[in-house]
Each structure stands twice: as structure tokens, then as C-alpha cells.
Amino acid sequence: MGIHAQVKCVSLLRVMRNLKPASTQSFLPFGSTFLLLVVFSCVLASSAQVLAQAPAPDSPAIEAKAHAMVAKLSLEQKIELLGGVEGMFTHASPAIDLPRFKMSDASVGVRTWGPTTAYAGGVALAASWDPELARKIGESLGRDARSRSVNFLLGPGVNIARSPIAGRNFEYLSEDPYLNSTVVVPYIEGVQSQGVIATVKHYALNNQEYNRHNVSSDIDERTMREIYLPAFEAAVTKGHVDAVMNSYNLINGVHATQNEFLNLKVLKGEWGFQGILMSDWDATYDPVGAANNGLDLEMPSPRFMNAKGLLPAVKDGSVKESTIDEKLMRLFRTELRYGFVDRPQFDPADSTYSVADRRVALDGALESITLLKNDGNLLPLNPAKIKTIAVIGPNAWPAVAGGGGSSESQAFEPVSTLTGIANLLGPNVHVLYTRGLPEMNDVFRRTTWDGLIQVATYPSKDFTGTPETATVTSIGDYRRERRGPPENGGPRSIRYTANYTAAKAGQYLVLAAYQSWGGSFKVIVDSKELPMPPHAEGLVPPFWTIDLKAGQKVNVVAECVQGNYGGTFGLGIAYEPDLVSPDVKTYAAAADVVVVAVGFTAATESEGSDRTFALPWGQDALIAAAAQANPHTIVMLTGGGGMDTRSWLSKVPALLHVYYPGQEGGTAIAEVLFGKHNPEGKLPVSFDRSWDENPSAAFYYPVKGADTTLHVIEPGHPPVDYVIPHVKYDDGLMVGYRYWTTTGKHPLYPFGFGLSYTTFSFANLQVPATAASGSTVPVSFDVTNAGKVAGAEVAQLYVSDPSAKSTRPERELKGFEKVRLTPGETKHVTLNLDARAFSYWDDKAHKWTIDPGKFVIRVGDSSENTPLHADLALN
Numbered sequence: 001m002g003i004h005a006q007v008k009c010v011s012l013l014r015v016m017r018n019l020k021p022a023s024t025q026s027f028l029p030f031g032s033t034f035l036l037l038v039v040f041s042c043v044l045a046s047s048a049q050v051l052a053q054a055p056a057p058d059s060p061a062i063e064a065k066a067h068a069m070v071a072k073l074s075l076e077q078k079i080e081l082l083g084g085v086e087g088m089f090t091h092a093s094p095a096i097d098l099p100r101f102k103m104s105d106a107s108v109g110v111r112t113w114g115p116t117t118a119y120a121g122g123v124a125l126a127a128s129w130d131p132e133l134a135r136k137i138g139e140s141l142g143r144d145a146r147s148r149s150v151n152f153l154l155g156p157g158v159n160i161a162r163s164p165i166a167g168r169n170f171e172y173l174s175e176d177p178y179l180n181s182t183v184v185v186p187y188i189e190g191v192q193s194q195g196v197i198a199t200v201k202h203y204a205l206n207n208q209e210y211n212r213h214n215v216s217s218d219i220d221e222r223t224m225r226e227i228y229l230p231a232f233e234a235a236v237t238k239g240h241v242d243a244v245m246n247s248y249n250l251i252n253g254v255h256a257t258q259n260e261f262l263n264l265k266v267l268k269g270e271w272g273f274q275g276i277l278m279s280d281w282d283a284t285y286d287p288v289g290a291a292n293n294g295l296d297l298e299m300p301s302p303r304f305m306n307a308k309g310l311l312p313a314v315k316d317g318s319v320k321e322s323t324i325d326e327k328l329m330r331l332f333r334t335e336l337r338y339g340f341v342d343r344p345q346f347d348p349a350d351s352t353y354s355v356a357d358r359r360v361a362l363d364g365a366l367e368s369i370t371l372l373k374n375d376g377n378l379l380p381l382n383p384a385k386i387k388t389i390a391v392i393g394p395n396a397w398p399a400v401a402g403g404g405g406s407s408e409s410q411a412f413e414p415v416s417t418l419t420g421i422a423n424l425l426g427p428n429v430h431v432l433y434t435r436g437l438p439e440m441n442d443v444f445r446r447t448t449w450d451g452l453i454q455v456a457t458y459p460s461k462d463f464t465g466t467p468e469t470a471t472v473t474s475i476g477d478y479r480r481e482r483r484g485p486p487e488n489g490g491p492r493s494i495r496y497t498a499n500y501t502a503a504k505a506g507q508y509l510v511l512a513a514y515q516s517w518g519g520s521f522k523v524i525v526d527s528k529e530l531p532m533p534p535h536a537e538g539l540v541p542p543f544w545t546i547d548l549k550a551g552q553k554v555n556v557v558a559e560c561v562q563g564n565y566g567g568t569f570g571l572g573i574a575y576e577p578d579l580v581s582p583d584v585k586t587y588a589a590a591a592d593v594v595v596v597a598v599g600f601t602a603a604t605e606s607e608g609s610d611r612t613f614a615l616p617w618g619q620d621a622l623i624a625a626a627a628q629a630n631p632h633t634i635v636m637l638t639g640g641g642g643m644d645t646r647s648w649l650s651k652v653p654a655l656l657h658v659y660y661p662g663q664e665g666g667t668a669i670a671e672v673l674f675g676k677h678n679p680e681g682k683l684p685v686s687f688d689r690s691w692d693e694n695p696s697a698a699f700y701y702p703v704k705g706a707d708t709t710l711h712v713i714e715p716g717h718p719p720v721d722y723v724i725p726h727v728k729y730d731d732g733l734m735v736g737y738r739y740w741t742t743t744g745k746h747p748l749y750p751f752g753f754g755l756s757y758t759t760f761s762f763a764n765l766q767v768p769a770t771a772a773s774g775s776t777v778p779v780s781f782d783v784t785n786a787g788k789v790a791g792a793e794v795a796q797l798y799v800s801d802p803s804a805k806s807t808r809p810e811r812e813l814k815g816f817e818k819v820r821l822t823p824g825e826t827k828h829v830t831l832n833l834d835a836r837a838f839s840y841w842d843d844k845a846h847k848w849t850i851d852p853g854k855f856v857i858r859v860g861d862s863s864e865n866t867p868l869h870a871d872l873a874l875n
């Protein structure tokens with residue numbers, strides 16, 4: 001059977017859900033052979049009549065079978081099924097012939113089970129503003145998953161990019177709920193069309209990585225409903241996602257995994273979610289709380305929802321057995337609906353490595369790369385005019401396909417910026433490359449300390465007890481070695497004491513990196529602690545600049561307290577003017593044009609930590625050095641959102657944001673630079689000048705003095721008290737462009753902005769003068785390619801509600817369409833605005849509300865440039 005037939009056959013699943021026909025597939029015997037699968041698949045693919053008899057999510061046959069399975073289990077056997085096994089599987093139940101089902105992370109590729117195709121994930125996908133691309137990537141991920149026998153894909157992530165420093169923005173989508181909702185629905189449909197369950201995550205309010213296990217996101221209902229929940233809502237109500245993953249954090253003081261409001265009232269109640277609600281990995285804190293408040297599956301293992309935690313609870317009535325049955329019904333119904341019980345998940349029609357999917361990955365990169373600055377139309381470059389090009393920077397090679405953490409994928413054949421450019425230019429152009437800066441570990445290793453470093457390792461978390469002492473010549477080997485928890489039990493504290501003498505006068509970089517979940521450290525120079533950015537525990541890696549005189553000797557002490565899993569630490573000092581390699585100037589001066597590839601990587605932007613707004617150490621100086629040597633310097637940024645460009649932006653004529661473009665990034669970057677592809681990405685986040693001006697900055701960190709304590713009893717373990725810091729979302733609705741357009745101030749580059757090699761014009765806006773509240777309002781307009789090359793424009797529609805009784809953001813995105821146009825071509829676009837496009841959440845009435853009166857419809861190419869506008873009166 002060809003791929004085409006397979007795609008067709010599995011996409012029937014979606015159709016089946018709507019048709020609700022009688023079942024045949026679910027009665028195939030469990031463990032059906034490969035042959036049977038092939039025959040069955042072909043029959044499905046070729047016969048509409050068979051389709052009409054296929055199973056439905058709530059078909060009586062599935063319902064009856066699920067009930068029968070529950071009925072065969074003892075209470076102990078039932079409870080056993082509420083927790084995962086071996087990190088990435090559901091629990092099997094031999095009593096009912098139920099095998100275990102396999103999971104995989106997600107976000108950029110099916111990454112858990114070996115190398116994978118890595119797509120433009122999260123923020124890059126959102127930058128494409130292309131729901132059909134999202135569907136294609138979803139389908140490819142689904143096929144990748146099937147070829148690895150994966151039943152559950154642990155993505156997509158849809159949390160709002162509230163702040164540029166949140167460590168996981170790159171895995172999520174954008175700062176806007178409408179854009180997120182519009183992209184996530186086809187993505188989920190794509191994954192699930194292949195017979196794989198998508199898992200939308202992390203529900204909810206996981207908008208920072210700093211202290212993500214313990215922090216409480218404290219927020220009012222309106223902000224939650226209007227900004228932070230809509231993408232989850234769309235995933236459930238429109239995308240029919242079959243699994244949801246709770247987040248680590250607490251929401252208004254209650255952990256997500258036991259949050260009645262979010263799980264029972266909203267998700268399973270109002271939105272009618274029928275699928276499986278699973279925890280994030282080790283995000284459960286109370287067996288009774290979780291069981292009674294909606295959690296169906298504790299991952300990766302049942303630390304709380306286990307026999308010790310739940311048997312006595314059922315006995316004393318604090319958890320009803322019917323509540324446990326309900327969870328099993330959700331698990332079984334969903335698994336039966338997908339046919340997991342009746343057929344192998346491995347589908348021989350799919351490929352583990354596929355050239356067709358490489359093309360999908362390339363499309364993702366091509367559609368997302370965003371051109372932010374192009375002075376004097378430096379771009380596109382003309383390959384015929386280039387004899388030598390210098391490709392410089394830590395992100396030029398190797399490829400930076402994605403960020404760090406559980407989504408980090410080992411891509412098959414990733415194409416770096418350097419190799420992509422060289423491949424495109426061919427043999428007649430000289431390509432010069434230098435990383436331009438040392439590797440972090442090289443800074444640690446090459447620091448010339450005065451003599452030996454004293455290391456004292458204490459058997460405690462607070463430098464008490466008798467230390468073991470040793471001497472070393474350098475501090476650390478960050479990320480290469482990972483020490484396990486100390487064998488004598490419990491984390492250790494380690495003090496390094498060293499001396500350093502400055503050879504020359506000038507500025508010195510002090511660079512530190514600590515990888516230790518839950519650990520902390522400080523660096524003390526001549527008895528003065530170097531100031532950490534607020535709550536810097538999670539920032540990787542912090543750095544400081546100190547001024548030293550020639551011959552000045554400093555005493556350096558680093559104190560590290562390990563988290564429960566040990567940790568690795570690195571510390572080094574380097575003379576700043578020597579950091580940038582002399583090759584940078586030599587190469588830049590010798591080249592016709594320079595591409596400097598900088599930004600973040602999996603080591604500096606990752607799950608579990610926030611990142612800096614500043615570029616990683618040395619990169620500002622690197623750009624300045626290249627730009628000084630060659631005025632034709634193009635900067636390319638990698639990262640999950642905005643970053644600090646202030647020290648060099650005016651010195652460079654061109655700037656591109658490539659986000660994390662997936663494994664084909666280098667090819668796409670080259671095609672964009674040389675005009676084989678006209679850039680079409682649009683910023684899915686506002687790009688701030690500085691962290692301070694971001695609207696969340698004042699509210700991002702926990703409120704001082706507001707910590708509470710949470711008493712947690714893990715069954716069979718002594719109680720533990722957790723300190724819960726509270727982050728108050730007092731920026732409210734004013735996230736990203738909502739803030740900028742409401743205040744009339746301007747970020748560096750607005751949400752929705754991105755340049756093209758052609759120009760587009762907008763005209764002929766048609767909006768009815770009046771319409772009934774609650775009706776669908778058609779809005780139409782023309783988009784014309786007024787330039788000389790083909791290109792794509794994203795027409796964006798924003799709604800303003802100046803007569804609202806409640807304060808609303810000045811404008812909100814409520815429609816968009818990507819339009820591909822040849823030179824001179826015009827397309828008439830129609831966008832339909834439904835009731836939600838005009839509504840806000842009425843906090844008092846607890847419902848979506850439209851205030852009749854004046855609305856303004858604006859259309860343009862970014863949140864700030866909306867040349868078309870018209871009034872509309874809703875009555």
C-alpha cells in the first residue's frame with residue numbers, strides 16, 4: 001500500500017468521529033497481524049461504504065466494550081492503570097488483554113525513540129501564519145510516530161508567549177490566542193488523522209520556566225479566558241484533541257493536576273473534553289486531590305495515584321470507585337476509538353526517515369524565516385556578484401534545529417547555515433567560516449588560574465559537616481559530565497576557591513554555568529557576591545563583566561548547592577577583547593558579504609530554565625567586530641522570541657529572525673538570503689528593545705513576601721513542605737501587542753511584522769455598516785502584489801471595540817489569511833467574523849459578552865500597520 005492510500009485511510013478517523021457510524025474495526029482481534037492490518041487499511045481506504053460502518057468515539061460498541069473492560073478489573077487492577085510505566089508508556093493490563101501504549105515527545109519531532117525528522121516547531125510554525133502548513137507538519141509527525149509504534153505524541157504546546165525570557169516559548173506558538181488557536185487545530189487534526197493521539201500541553205498558565213514546579217500563576221478569570229485558555233479551548237472543541245497534559249505549576253494556589261476549576265469545570269465541563277487528561281512528568285502532588293479533580297493518568301509513574309494513596313481513600317469514601325471507573329472509561333474509549341487494542345500501532349506504510357517529510361520540514365523553515373531589516377535592499381543577494389562570503393558565529397555551524405529540554409531532537413542530517421549557503425552557492429564561491437567565539441567549556445578550561453583551585457565538598461546542602469577536599473586546575477566541564485545523586489544520600493554543597501591575576505588592564509568576562517535541577521550557586525569576587533539577575537537560578541548561563549587593572553589579583557569563590565540529582569558547574573574568566581577570534585575581522589574584511597549567525601541554542605534556551613534577554617556572552621562583540629570590518633553584514637538570530645539588539649542593530653543593514661527552523665534551516669536560510677525564496681514569515685511575538693519595556697517585566701517574578709507553604713504527602717514517604725512563590729499576572733490582558741497598541745507606544749518590531757522582497761497593497765475594504773450581535777460578519781478586501789517578484793503576504797484583521805462597557809485592548813487579532821501572489825496579481829479575501837470575534841469575558845456574568853455599539857475593523861500587514869479600516873455597528 002502506498003503512502004497516499006495510508007494517509008487517506010488514517011484520515012478517515014477524523015471523518016469517522018463526525019459520522020458516528022456502527023463499529024467494525026474495534027472487533028478485530030487484539031494482536032491482529034500485519035497482514036490483517038494491511039488488508040483492513042486497504043479496505044477502508046477504498047470503500048466509502050466500509051467507512052460508513054467504521055467506529056465512532058462514542059459508538060455503542062466502543063462504549064460497551066470499554067464498560068466490559070472496566071467490569072473485569074478489581075479495584076487494585078483499576079488503580080494500577082492510572083499511572084505510567086518506564087517513563088513513556090501507559091500501564092498494561094493482562095487481565096483484559098490490554099497492552100501498554102507508547103508515548104513520545106514532541107514539539108519539533110518524534111524525538112524519544114532515536115533520531116527523527118525535526119520540523120520548524122512552535123514559534124517558527126506560528127511565524128508562518130499558515131494553518132495548512134501546521135496540518136502538513138501534524139500529518140508528518142503522525143506518520144513519523146506510527147513508524148515508531150508511538151500511540152501518543154506529547155505535543156503540541158500552546159502556552160502563550162507572555163515574556164521573551166520564558167525558556168519554552170520556542171516550543172509554544174505565539175503571544176496571541178487567536179493565532180495559537182488557528183494554528184493548533186489543523187496541527188492536531190493532522191497528527192490524529194494518522195491514528196496517533198495528540199496531547200495539547202501544558203494546561204495551563206505555564207508561562208515561565210523559572211521554578212516551574214512550585215510557582216503559582218495567580219490570575220483573574222477574564223485574563224485567563226481571553227488570553228491563556230483559548231488555544232486549549234480550540235484544541236478541544238475544534239481540534240477534538242484526545243489528550244491534554246496538565247502543567248507543573250499551580251494556578252491560583254492549586255496545582256494544575258488537581259485544579260477543579262480548570263479540569264472539571266472548564267475542560268471536561270464547559271468544553272466537553274472526552275479524552276485523557278494526563279499529568280506532566282512528576283506534576284502530581286496529592287492522590288485524592290488529583291483523583292477527584294479530573295486527572296486521569298499520572299505520568300511517568302504512579303507516585304500518588306497508586307494503591308497506597310487510593311485504596312484507603314476509596315475505602316473511606318473520599319474517592320468514589322465510580323470516579324476511578326470514569327478515568328478508565330476515558331482511557332479505554334480513547335484507545336479503542338483509535339483501534340490501539342485491535343491493531344499494531346506500527347504501520348509499515350510509514351517511513352522512519354522520509355524524503356517527503358524533509359520537504360515538509362523545508363517548507364516549515366521557508367515559511368517562517370522573518371526578515372526584520374533590509375536597509376538599501378541589501379537582500380536578496382545576487383550569487384553572481386559574490387566571490388567570497390564569510391559565515392560567522394556560534395549558530396552558523398552546526399545546525400541549530402531546536403531548543404533544549406524534552407523536545408530536543410536529534411535530527412537526521414540537519415543542514416547548518418554554513419552548509420546551506422555553501423550548497424546553494426556551489427564550487428565557485430569562497431566560503432569562509434569561523435565560530436568567532438570560544439565554546440563555553442573552552443572558557444572554563446582555558447582560564448589560567450593562579451595555581452591550583454581548592455575544592456571542598458560537603459555532605460550537606462549548607463556547607464556543614466566535614467568536607468572532602470581536593471585540588472583541580474580548572475572549574476567544571478559543564479554539560480559533558482553529569483553527576484548522579486551522591487551515594488551517601490542527599491545533595492552536596494561544593495565550594496571552589498581560586499585566585500586569578502589579570503594580565504592586561506580592561507574588562508573581563510566572568511562566565512558561570514550550573515546545571516542542577518533545584519540547585520543554586522553564587523560567585524564571590526574579592527568577598528563581593530556578583531549580583532545575580534532576579535531569580536537567576538534558572539538563567540543559563542549568567543555572565544558578568546568586571547574591570548581589572550594589569551597585574552590585579554582577585555580571589556574568586558564559587559559556592560554551589562546541588563539539587564536532588566547532583567549537578568555540573570563551570571566557571572571561567574576571559575579577557576573580553578580577546579574573546580572574539582581575530583579570524584572574524586580577517587574573514588569579514590576579505591568577504592563581499594558577511595552572515596553572522598547568533599542567538600540561542602539548546603544549551604542556552606531550554607525547558608526547565610528561563611533565558612536571558614541579552615544575547616549569550618560575547619555575541620554582541622562578535623557582531624560589532626564583523627560589522628566594523630564589513631558594512632555588508634547580515635545578522636541572523638536564532639531563538640524563541642525577541643532579544644537585545646540595541647548595541648549593534650544600527651551598525652548592520654540586515655536582520656533575519658529564524659527562530660528554530662528545524663533540520664532544513666540552513667537550506668531555507670540560503671534560499672531566502674539569495675532570493676530563491678521570498679521571505680514570508682511574520683513575527684508571532686512583539687520584538688521588544690529591552691526586557692524592561694516588555695509589559696510582563698514588572699509582574700513576571702513572584703511577589704515578594706507572598707510565598708505560601710504547601711504540605712505534600714507522597715504515599716509511603718515522609719511529608720514535605722514546598723515553598724510556593726506567587727506570580728501575579730497583573731499585566732492582565734496587556735500581553736504583547738495588546739499593550740503596545742493600547743498604550744500607543746511602539747516595540748522595536750511589532751507583532752505580525754515581516755518584510756518581503758516585494759510590496760503589497762491593501763484596498764477595497766467591505767464591511768457591513770450594521771449587523772446583529774452574535775451573527776457572522778463577512779469582511780472582505782483586496783490584497784495586491786505591487787512589486788516585481790512573487791511573494792506571500794499575511795493579511796491581518798484586527799477588531800477594536802471602542803464602545804465596550806468594559807476596558808478592552810485597543811485591538812485584537814480576529815482573522816488572517818496568507819495570500820500568495822505573482823507580481824501585479826490581486827486577490828479578494830473574505831474573512832468571516834463570528835460572535836467570539838466581538839466578545840469579551842464578562843467577569844461578573846461569567847460568560848462571553850458582546851456590548852452592542854461601535855466596532856472598528858482594521859486590516860493590514862502587522863498589528864501596527866493597518867491601512868484599511870471601517871466602522872461596524874452591532875445592534
Ligand code: BGC
Binds near residue numbers: 607
Ligand atoms: C515536559 C513535558 C514532556 C515530559 C515528557 C516534561 O518535563 O514538561 O513537556 O512531555 O517531560 O518528556
